[in-house]
Amino acid sequence: MESESVPSILCHPDAKKSCGACCGMYNHVDPGADALGERLEQRTRAFHQSADITDPESLKAFRRTWEDESSKKLLNELPSCPFLGFVDDSDEKFGRVGCLVHPxxxxxxxxxDCGVYDRFICEDYLCAAHDILKTSEIRLILDAVDDSYLYGLVITNPRFVRSLLEIIASRTGGSPASATLRRPDVIGAAGACFELMRDWPHRGADGIFGQVEVAGPLETRRRRLSSEHLGVEREEIDILLVCLGTECASVAELVQARKRMEEPLAELVETIRSGS
Ligand code: SF4
Ligand code: SF4
Structure with a gap:
């Protein structure tokens, strides 16, 4: 049985996965896993070939070459740091990401200090997930997600995780106990729900940010529910859709998106019920 405890800092929770979201990892017009993995691999290789940590001029030159220009970013004016790369020599599909210039x-x-912020900001910043997520929610994410691409998406989307568990509570008659969320079958079924984030087919161009919608070069706003946008009655599952960055052009597409979300959700509910 794994420990109930979770790390107090969620950026590098274990040897398999880590998060690079606040370094700008997903802030790209093509944030898909394959393209992003390829970019990070190229950048990491180039860093080890051309940059020297003891030579700030070489780091500045690396940044000039590898920092994305604004037209390639979803939030054009938000920095996206070229020093984010893969930090392990591993054959994993999407192993640990991290700061190549970290001490x-x-x-x-x-x-x-040669990156897009400075050492103090990089050192001190902690995203909202650290304040919002409960221990049992963090534990579930850590147990259910094994690669860095998906981990960064899930850990920075606490609303999805909380809403998922609230819907489960409403369907099963109460919030699942921490012990229930540690069951391997429940972890597997929850993982299938999280897995939707990897390549959700109904997300908008900026849907990789979930409910956060790009509203300008640096500004964001909260995305509207597709049901609201389309003028149809809201269903409980719609909150999960908006947290997946869903934008439906028609009611037919909304019906399809709800069905796609409902399948793993219903499976998770059934799995929880089967053990109670
Ligand atoms: S977004 Fe949050 S979890 Fe991810 S690296 Fe930044 S502070 Fe850590
Ligand atoms: S220098 Fe800062 S922003 Fe850049 S990769 Fe390192 S931690 Fe992230």
Whole structure:
């Protein structure tokens, strides 16, 4: 039985996965896993070939070459750091991402001042997930997600996780206990729900950010529910759809999206019920 405890900092929770969202990992017009993995691989290789952590000029030159121009970003003016790369020599499909100029990667030498922020911002920033998510929710994510691409999407989308568990509570007659969320069958079924985030077919151009919608070069707003937008009656599942960045052009597409979300959700509910 794994420990109920969770790390207090969620960026690098274990040896398999990590998150690079606040370094700008998903802020690209093509944020899909294959394209992103390829970009990070190229960048990591180039970093090890051309940059020298002891030489700030080489880091600045690397940044000039590898930083995305604004036309390639979803939030054009939000920095996207070229020093985010893969930090393990692993054959995993999407292994741990991290800061290539972090002192822990470079025998104590810190190159973060050459990145898009500075070492103090990089060191101190913690996203809202740290305040919002409960221990049992974090534990479920850590148990159910095994790669960095999906982990970064799920851990930075606490509304999806909370809403999922609220819907389950409404259908099963109460919030699932922490012990229930540790059952392997429940972890597997929850993982199938999280898995939808990887390549959700109904998301808008900026839907990788979930409920956060791009409203300008640096501005965001909260995405409207598709049911509201289309003028049809709201269903409980619609909150999950908006957290997946869903934008439906027609009622028929909304029906399809709801069905696609409902399948793993119903399976998760059934799995929880079967053990109670
Ligand atoms: S978005 Fe949150 S979990 Fe991800 S690296 Fe930043 S602070 Fe850590
Ligand atoms: S320098 Fe800062 S923003 Fe850039 S990859 Fe490292 S931690 Fe992220």
């Amino acid at each position: 822990l990667q470079n025998e104590g030498i810190d190159g973060r």
